Amino acid sequence: MSTAADMAPELEVGRWFNTPTPITLAGLRGRVVALHTFQMLCPGCISHGIPQATRLRKMFAQKDVAVIGLHTVFEHHSVMTEEALAAFIHEYRLDFPIGVDIPGTNNPVPRTMQKYALRGTPSLVLIDRSGRLRLSHFGQIEDMQLGAVIGQLLAEPGETQSAPADSALSDAGSGRCEVGANGKRTG
Structure with a gap:
């Protein structure tokens, strides 16, 4: 049985693209959710994410x-506008739903990025059917590797399985944009 602590926090999105109605994680229950976070000016996001x-x-x-993009801007705010994102x-030619993370309050790191304690972009979050x-x-x-993990999540019968280990996945890769202690990019 899932506890509230296990549940993925709801996304805090100010605007959605490629979807007629706002998306909620609660509305996606029953599906595996692959949330790809990105910034338009992040080299790793463009080349890989x-x-x-x-x-x-x-x-x-x-x-x-459900594949969802989340434009989560922690730098260059003045040039990464919603018009530029459109x-x-x-x-x-991106056809999956893309949300715009709501800016942080007194913090350059956006709200969803903070909730998920994401280190930067690109980041990938997987949420199971529950x-x-x-x-x-x-x-x-x-x-x-990603296909294998998603396959495992799709094969699970319900809420009784334990989480797949992230330790087998390499944290290597160039072109990442990492958030520093002051909210500035470090990588």
Whole structure:
């Protein structure tokens, strides 16, 4: 049985793209959720994170796996506007839902990014069918490794399984944009 502590926190999104209605994690129960966080000016997001989210969207049935992008800006706020994001989504032909993380209060790190204690972008969060946070990973994950973890989550019969280990996934990879103690990028 899941406890409140196991449950993934709800997303704090100010605007949604590619969806007619706002998305909630509660509304996605019954599906595995792959939440890819990114920034338009993050090299690792452009080279790895966004293409991986696009491949995931094509690989798994939407009734089983919900792929969501989260534009979570912790730097260069003045140039990464919603208008620029709309053009970015159009130019890259992104068709999965993308939310804009709400800016932090007295903190350059956006609210959802804070709730999930994300270190930077790209990051990947996996949430199981019951709404439990099962993986939070900063940097690149090889497609085969990610597919295996998602396959495990899809094969689970219910809330009785334990979380897959993140330790087998390498935290290596170039082009990551990491948040420092002052909210500035360190990588």
